[in-house]
Amino acid sequence: MSEIILRVENVTKKFPVANKKFLTACDDISFNVRRGETVAIVGESGCGKTTLLKAIMNMQKPTSGKIFFHGVDITQLTGEDKRQNYRNIQMVFQDPTAAFNPKMRIKDIICEPLLNFDLIKKSEVENKARALLAQVDLPPDFVNRYPHNMSGGQRQRVAIARALALEPEIIACDEATSALDVSVQDTIIKLLVKLQKEKGVTYIFICHDMALVNLFAHRICVMYLGNMMEQIDGDKLDGARHPYTRALLKAVFSTEQEKNQYIEILPGDIPSPLDIPAGCPFQNRCLHCQEICKQKKPAFHELEQNHFIACHFPLEN
């Protein structure tokens, strides 16, 4: 196994809301990221994925907890140290159109981070942008285009080229393929996998689509209502034992299933994050809930080697 480069330790993020209340978007989250791996963070809308990523990107300070990058707690960095740390972890967003300045040409968009860190001169922008476009399989003459003259898939390739520019150790993708057609989504995933093989880049891939992450993630972290429910190796996902993970897997549509086969949908609604019940956060949707689940929150613990779970009654394999 490769070395751990990022350790998220007991990260909690609470937002102040109306009536002097707090909304807990992430509750005591811990996980490791190893060099060259893809760690997927999966869960339904509002479960705290983006909040967690913003903490890792140092865009938002956690309420408590630590995030170590090569042993340094990046939540404590300030000033120039904090600015330099942005070079290590770059981000690809769901909607690159919103992230790009529509008046900037592609070459300037891609090379902006390099200029910000004084790593190239203005005269080098054109050539550098061409080289970066080649890495994401786009023609070099795209350097002079504007973002609106490209398809969604091409814009996302530009976003990846821009993220690669600083040669970061980690690229964090927040629903980076969710807005794309399935066929385009597939080509972007293939590109990410190719870049990982070539450059050894590490990905944190945030997604609500279990079927998609199952295709290429080395490690899968399942979140629900701000809590980490299960962590398991991607190639062992069939052995997931948390009722929520199993429900997500059952809801995955397979091309091999029978035409009239019933697709199981999770019953019930996600409780309000302002009113999380005592005990297990998944209790009102869990078919295996028992009395203790309503009283005592299950501890996140190692069930088998490298397989972590927060459940009083893990399902049998």
Ligand SMILES: Nc1ncnc2c1ncn2[C@@H]1O[C@H](COP(=O)(O)OP(=O)(O)OP(=O)(O)O)[C@@H](O)[C@H]1O
């Ligand atoms: N700045 C904020 N102030 C108050 N609440 C916030 C803030 N940012 C996020 N939240 C809340 O925190 C919770 C987690 O939000 P987050 O955006 O992290 O979820 P997500 O898993 O990324 O959802 P999605 O899949 O829809 O992007 C939500 O209930 C959200 O409303």
Ligand code: SF4
């Ligand atoms: S702790 Fe109880 S309610 Fe929660 S997932 Fe496990 S069995 Fe279901």
Ligand SMILES: [Mg+2]
């Ligand atoms: Mg989000």
